[in-house]
Every structure is written in C-alpha cells, then in structure tokens.
Amino acid sequence: MRNVRERLKFIKPLEPIQVETPPVSDDWLHEIKYDGFRTQLIRDWAGVRAFSRNGHDWSQRYWPIVTAAEKLPAESFIIDGEMIAPDPDGRPNFHEMHSRMTWNAELLAFVAFDLLYLNGEHVRVLPLIERKAKLWDLIKPAKGIIQYSDHVDGNGAAFFEGVEKMGLEGMVSKRRTSSYRSGKQDFWVKTKCWEVGTFELWGVKREPGKPAVGIVARDGKYAGSPTITLPKQLRDRLE
Structure with a gap:
C-alpha cells in the first residue's frame, strides 16, 4: 500500500x-x-x-x-x-x-x-x-x-x-x-541573441566534460560568461 x-x-x-x-x-x-x-x-x-x-x-x-x-x-x-x-x-x-x-x-x-x-x-x-x-x-x-x-x-x-x-x-x-x-x-x-564587441577577459572557468567559459567585462563591469569557441592552440594559451 x-x-x-x-x-x-x-x-x-x-x-x-x-x-x-x-x-x-x-x-x-x-x-x-x-x-x-x-x-x-x-x-x-x-x-x-x-x-x-x-x-x-x-x-x-x-x-x-x-x-x-x-x-x-x-x-x-x-x-x-x-x-x-x-x-x-x-x-x-x-x-x-x-x-x-x-x-x-x-x-x-x-x-x-x-x-x-x-x-x-x-x-x-x-x-x-x-x-x-x-x-x-x-x-x-x-x-x-x-x-x-x-x-x-x-x-x-x-x-x-x-x-x-x-x-x-x-x-x-x-x-x-x-x-x-x-x-x-x-x-x-x-x-x-549574440552581442558582438570588445570585452576584457577576467578569467576562464573550466569544468570536466564542458566547454571552457570566459568571465568577461566591459568598462570594468562584469558582462557575462560566454562559451569560448577558439582553435585548440589558442584555448591552450588561456590555461
């Protein structure tokens, strides 16, 4: 029951x-x-x-x-x-x-x-x-x-x-x-919706099995966490 x-x-x-x-x-x-x-x-x-x-x-x-x-x-x-x-x-x-x-x-x-x-x-x-x-x-x-x-x-x-x-x-x-x-x-x-522009890269967040995510800012203020889609050689340089 x-x-x-x-x-x-x-x-x-x-x-x-x-x-x-x-x-x-x-x-x-x-x-x-x-x-x-x-x-x-x-x-x-x-x-x-x-x-x-x-x-x-x-x-x-x-x-x-x-x-x-x-x-x-x-x-x-x-x-x-x-x-x-x-x-x-x-x-x-x-x-x-x-x-x-x-x-x-x-x-x-x-x-x-x-x-x-x-x-x-x-x-x-x-x-x-x-x-x-x-x-x-x-x-x-x-x-x-x-x-x-x-x-x-x-x-x-x-x-x-x-x-x-x-x-x-x-x-x-x-x-x-x-x-x-x-x-x-x-x-x-x-x-x-995607925004095109120039941002400051504050850091990179990585999790196993997931794409790398950037921590970006504009004019000194946090502006989001976009997925990083770069060639492998450039991604490796961000480690």
Missing part, C-alpha cells in the same frame, strides 16, 4: 537543445528565455518547496515566492519556471540574482512556464498547450511575484527579431503538442 503521507518528488527538468535559428512552422510556440535560475515549485500535503535545477531545496532562499505559492488554489502541484530578478521595466537582471537571494528575496519573481502535476494528476503527459492553459487557470492573474510566461504561436523569425531588439537573452521554442520529458529534448529548442 502506498504511503498517503509520501511527499511529491522533484522531477528532473526538460532541457532545450540550442539552435542557430528558431523554427518557423506553425506547430511551434515561442517564449522569452528568462535569464535567471531554473526553479521547480512543489506543493503537497506538507506545503510548498522550491528546488533548484539540480534538485537542491532552496525554499529558504526563495521564501517570498514559497509564501505566495501557498495561496494558489490547488491541493498539490509541480510548476516549472525561472526565478528572476526583474528590473523596474520587467526585464530580468541576472547580475542582481545573488544579491537579492541574500538580502532582498522579496524583489525576486518566479516566471512559470509549465505545469507537471496538478491535484493528483501527472499532467506532463498532456500536450504543452493544454498544460499551459491549466497553468494559467492556476496562477492568474500572474502579475505579481508569481508571473506567467506568455507565448506567441508560429512566426519564430519575427519573434526572435523582437527579442533581439529588446536586448533580451534569447527565446525558447516548444512544440505545441509535446509532452514533458526530463533531460535534453529536441521538441524544445533555444535560440540565443
């Missing part, structure tokens, strides 16, 4: 494949790629918890979002989304994430983009467009500390052009009929 007091478990996130250009057919929907920390909100009989993309419990760091999620009208859920540090205009400011997590967690926001479980039902087997409709019904009006990731249907090239003009990180395209499966899947793809 199943223990009725068993807690809901973290589900390994679905990860999009990176592509150079977004899909253009009408069976895809497109969302902004939010620059923050992937987060999963889980509610069961014992309350709400917040987990990092690797399954670490970060509920205390995200306590205002956890408190807000306690008020959502459902007995149980698992919501996938991104924790961001929004500027006054709503744009995510990744450079503010660590500071707000430490000192001003009430200035964070959670952008929900998928629903995996609701009131005893594993809804991740449903088509994405149906899961998003259920998600909206759960969190609407979703204009405060818990927000909703809006999407557009089709016309990926025009959406990407708009994302670039807004100076955002990129976009994520998802097949409307896709289910939710953990790990890298080709029915979710991400297209990043």
Whole structure:
C-alpha cells in the first residue's frame, strides 16, 4: 500500500537543445528565455518547496515566492519556471540574482512556464498547450511575484527579431503538442541573441566534460560568461 503521507518528488527538468535559428512552422510556440535560475515549485500535503535545477531545496532562499505559492488554489502541484530578478521595466537582471537571494528575496519573481502535476494528476503527459492553459487557470492573474510566461504561436523569425531588439537573452521554442520529458529534448529548442564587441577577459572557468567559459567585462563591469569557441592552440594559451 502506498504511503498517503509520501511527499511529491522533484522531477528532473526538460532541457532545450540550442539552435542557430528558431523554427518557423506553425506547430511551434515561442517564449522569452528568462535569464535567471531554473526553479521547480512543489506543493503537497506538507506545503510548498522550491528546488533548484539540480534538485537542491532552496525554499529558504526563495521564501517570498514559497509564501505566495501557498495561496494558489490547488491541493498539490509541480510548476516549472525561472526565478528572476526583474528590473523596474520587467526585464530580468541576472547580475542582481545573488544579491537579492541574500538580502532582498522579496524583489525576486518566479516566471512559470509549465505545469507537471496538478491535484493528483501527472499532467506532463498532456500536450504543452493544454498544460499551459491549466497553468494559467492556476496562477492568474500572474502579475505579481508569481508571473506567467506568455507565448506567441508560429512566426519564430519575427519573434526572435523582437527579442533581439529588446536586448533580451534569447527565446525558447516548444512544440505545441509535446509532452514533458526530463533531460535534453529536441521538441524544445533555444535560440540565443549574440552581442558582438570588445570585452576584457577576467578569467576562464573550466569544468570536466564542458566547454571552457570566459568571465568577461566591459568598462570594468562584469558582462557575462560566454562559451569560448577558439582553435585548440589558442584555448591552450588561456590555461
């Protein structure tokens, strides 16, 4: 017999494949790629918890979002989304994430983009467009500390052009009929916006099995961590 007091478990996130250009057919929907920390909100009989993309419990760091999620009208859920540090205009400011997590967690926001479980039902087997409709019904009006990731249907090239003009990180395209499966899947793809310019190289971060990542700055201020794609001889000189 199943223990009725068993807690809901973290589900390994679905990860999009990176592509150079977004899909253009009408069976895809497109969302902004939010620059923050992937987060999963889980509610069961014992309350709400917040987990990092690797399954670490970060509920205390995200306590205002956890408190807000306690008020959502459902007995149980698992919501996938991104924790961001929004500027006054709503744009995510990744450079503010660590500071707000430490000192001003009430200035964070959670952008929900998928629903995996609701009131005893594993809804991740449903088509994405149906899961998003259920998600909206759960969190609407979703204009405060818990927000909703809006999407557009089709016309990926025009959406990407708009994302670039807004100076955002990129976009994520998802097949409307896709289910939710953990790990890298080709029915979710991400297209990043690239900035061309001259930067100061502060250092290089290396992890086994992963591409080298630079730590770069502009005008003395941290400007990001791009992947280093150089010939091997030049990469070796950066060691």
